[in-house]
Amino acid sequence: MAGAGVNRADDERPDAAPRFDDRRDLLRPLRLFGLFFRVGALNELQYRANLAVQLFQSGIALGTGLIVLGLVFGQTSNLGGWSQSELLAVMGVHILMGGIINSAIQPNMERLMTDVRQGTLDFILTKPEDAQVMISVREFRIWQAVDIVVGGIVLAIAVSQLQAGIGVGAALIFALTLFLGAVMIYCFWLLVTTAAFWVIRMDELHELFEGLYQSGRWPVTIYPGWLRISLTFLVPIGFAVTVPAEALTSRLTVETLALAAAFAAVLFLVTRWFWRFGLRHYSGASA
Amino acid sequence: MTEPAIRVAGLEKTFRVPVREAGLGAAVRSLFKREHREVRAVDGVSFTVEPGEIVGFLGPNGAGKTTTLKMLSGLLHPTGGDATVLGHTPARRQAAFLRRITMVMGNRNQLQWDLPALDSFELIRAIYRLEPSDFRRTRDEFIEILDLGELVKKPVRNLSLGERMKMEFVGALLHRPQVLFLDEPTLGLDVTMQKRIRTFVAEYNRRYGATVLLTSHYMADVQALCRRVIVIHHGRLLFDGGLAELATSFDATKTIGVTLKDGSADLSAYGEILSSDDGRILLRVSRADAPEVTTRLLRDLPVADLTIEDPPIEDVIERVFADAKDERDDATAAAKATAATAASD
Numbered sequence: 262m263a264g265a266g267v268n269r270a271d272d273e274r275p276d277a278a279p280r281f282d283d284r285r286d287l288l289r290p291l292r293l294f295g296l297f298f299r300v301g302a303l304n305e306l307q308y309r310a311n312l313a314v315q316l317f318q319s320g321i322a323l324g325t326g327l328i329v330l331g332l333v334f335g336q337t338s339n340l341g342g343w344s345q346s347e348l349l350a351v352m353g354v355h356i357l358m359g360g361i362i363n364s365a366i367q368p369n370m371e372r373l374m375t376d377v378r379q380g381t382l383d384f385i386l387t388k389p390e391d392a393q394v395m396i397s398v399r400e401f402r403i404w405q406a407v408d409i410v411v412g413g414i415v416l417a418i419a420v421s422q423l424q425a426g427i428g429v430g431a432a433l434i435f436a437l438t439l440f441l442g443a444v445m446i447y448c449f450w451l452l453v454t455t456a457a458f459w460v461i462r463m464d465e466l467h468e469l470f471e472g473l474y475q476s477g478r479w480p481v482t483i484y485p486g487w488l489r490i491s492l493t494f495l496v497p498i499g500f501a502v503t504v505p506a507e508a509l510t511s512r513l514t515v516e517t518l519a520l521a522a523a524f525a526a527v528l529f530l531v532t533r534w535f536w537r538f539g540l541r542h543y544s545g546a547s548a
Numbered sequence: 549m550t551e552p553a554i555r556v557a558g559l560e561k562t563f564r565v566p567v568r569e570a571g572l573g574a575a576v577r578s579l580f581k582r583e584h585r586e587v588r589a590v591d592g593v594s595f596t597v598e599p600g601e602i603v604g605f606l607g608p609n610g611a612g613k614t615t616t617l618k619m620l621s622g623l624l625h626p627t628g629g630d631a632t633v634l635g636h637t638p639a640r641r642q643a644a645f646l647r648r649i650t651m652v653m654g655n656r657n658q659l660q661w662d663l664p665a666l667d668s669f670e671l672i673r674a675i676y677r678l679e680p681s682d683f684r685r686t687r688d689e690f691i692e693i694l695d696l697g698e699l700v701k702k703p704v705r706n707l708s709l710g711e712r713m714k715m716e717f718v719g720a721l722l723h724r725p726q727v728l729f730l731d732e733p734t735l736g737l738d739v740t741m742q743k744r745i746r747t748f749v750a751e752y753n754r755r756y757g758a759t760v761l762l763t764s765h766y767m768a769d770v771q772a773l774c775r776r777v778i779v780i781h782h783g784r785l786l787f788d789g790g791l792a793e794l795a796t797s798f799d800a801t802k803t804i805g806v807t808l809k810d811g812s813a814d815l816s817a818y819g820e821i822l823s824s825d826d827g828r829i830l831l832r833v834s835r836a837d838a839p840e841v842t843t844r845l846l847r848d849l850p851v852a853d854l855t856i857e858d859p860p861i862e863d864v865i866e867r868v869f870a871d872a873k874d875e876r877d878d879a880t881a882a883a884k885a886t887a888a889t890a891a892s893d
Contacts (some may be wrong), residue, residue, distance in 0.1 A: 270726040279678055279679070279683075279686065280680075280682055281647060281676065281678065281723075282677040283677075293674075294649045294674075295673060297671075300660060300667060300668075304662050304663060335825065379656070380653075381656050383618070383656070384651075384656070386622070386623050386641070387621055387622065387649065387650070387651050388675055388676075389643035389644075389645075389646040389647045389675075390675060444834050538890060541622075
């Protein structure tokens with residue numbers, strides 16, 4: 262409390278302008294993520310039952326995945342050039358990326374849609390922070406992150422079964438492709454969600470994406486050309502799942518890596534432009 | 549002469565909204581061919597507000613109040629004209645500008661629903677990057693003025709509407725903004741709570757010399773806080789001046805209340821009778837005639853008590869809008885059609 266005997270000069274001038282920390286901070290987006298992560302955790306820790314539900318869901322999904330994989334390899338020893346352990350790696354990446362999407366990307370986008378509909382986006386837009394950063398880091402569902410752990414375990418098992426093993430270099434490149442993949446999925450989601458500025462209701466989007474994402478369970482290289490291309494450039498699931506799996510199974514070419522990096526960069530710039538364009542035309546939910 | 553806190557010149561905002569007739573057939577047609585209509589929500593509004601002023605923004609629903617506030621807080625890009633707030637162009641949404649303003653909306657919350665308000669305050673501190681000591685002092689000061697005590701430790705969802713609104717105010721003012729945009733901040737609150745919020749706004753304005761732009765449907769809010777009001781209707785400025793002058797310029801009448809010693813009498817010869825109960829009769833007379841009518845009443849009748857008052861501000865406002873209504877009735881219809889489409893979209 263002011264005047265509680267604290268020896269601060271400002272306590273004698275309660276009307277002094279408040280002080281802000283004005284330093285430039287390149288890690289600001291990460292710090293904001295950390296902040297909201299804390300609040301999200303505080304929120305979700307109240308609902309422990311959700312952890313049980315999530316564990317159950319992840320268990321079922323993992324079980325079905327393994328059974329299907331077993332069935333396929335009961336018939337053949339290779340699918341489009343991929344061995345069983347290699348496909349297990351694809352599955353691991355698929356679960357892991359699914360965990361990232363469901364815990365960090367999708368909840369933010371759904372919140373954005375709700376905020377646009379209810380007009381509460383106004384609170385974000387009047388904060389002295391980059392609005393895109395704010396809407397992208399606000400939500401984190403810790404229980405959904407269970408899939409990140411499950412995916413990691415499946416990956417570890419798959420890698421231990423691969424004859425070649427994997428070096429530090431490949432692991433770093435894998436991490437990089439995973440990051441690029443996540444950026445592309447994020448951009449895809451934000452591009453589509455930004456359309457909510459014009460088309461207010463987009464509830465079905467979630468299901469549509471979920472359905473498409475299931476196709477990433479298999480390497481996109483096994484699909485026919487048109488589908489492969491759509492799943493790579495239209496909805497960048499190929500980049501998000503297949504490419505990291507390629508990095509783990511010594512399939513990744515320099516060209517693919519360069520393409521992934523370039524595509525991620527371009528997509529990010531386009532998304533940022535489109536977001537700002539959307540904001541300029543945002544008319545708000547009228548009161 | 550100091551720089552005005554808010555300067556608005558010829559501000560305009562036009563919305564392009566899809567319109568369609570009611571019914572399924574029209575709905576299907578609109579899937580293929582959308583018809584649009586331009587709605588001028590704000591149509592060339594100009595005014596300035598000096599630092600430290602509290603200005604009431606009046607107008608019926610759809611008059612353009614909220615749209616103007618949104619343009620001033622950087623949420624909407626004006627279609628035309630200029631707006632300057634604290635020397636900044638709001639639409640550029642610079643951090644230096646956003647740190648000095650705030651927006652409170654009566655029906656919307658920004659605090660975390662499931663958490664105690666204290667956690668949300670901490671988040672707001674971090675977003676505004678406030679010095680921890682400044683932050684704590686401001687926070688505790690507001691908690692004391694609003695008498696929130698231990699409530700800040702309860703999850704927001706467990707608070708009453710009024711308590712939640714007080715928390716919203718604390719959260720919205722933690723960074724001690726110099727310009728406050730308050731859009732119906734007392735909406736739905738009971739009278740005591742409205743009063744509490746009002747006192748708080750007045751106290752904040754007094755302590756920090758902040759400029760306040762307020763919209764409210766409760767005239768009590770406006771009367772208690774604002775010496776100056778700006779009236780807009782159909783996006784145009786109708787009046788800008790003192791609350792008292794509003795009555796003089798739009799309602800040139802006075803209300804005379806008379807109580808007679810010997811019960812009632814027919815006073816219709818003196819003026820228009822507004823009401824007559826418990827022996828007290830209310831007469832409406834034109835402002836110019838008031839002295840003369842009063843003299844006659846006192847001379848002719850056994851008067852026990854006599855009062856002369858300005859008409860209630862609600863009546864004045866009603867009159868202002870009734871006058872302006874005839875002018876652009878079709879525009880209102882258009883605005884309504886818009887609202888209906890937007891709601892059904």
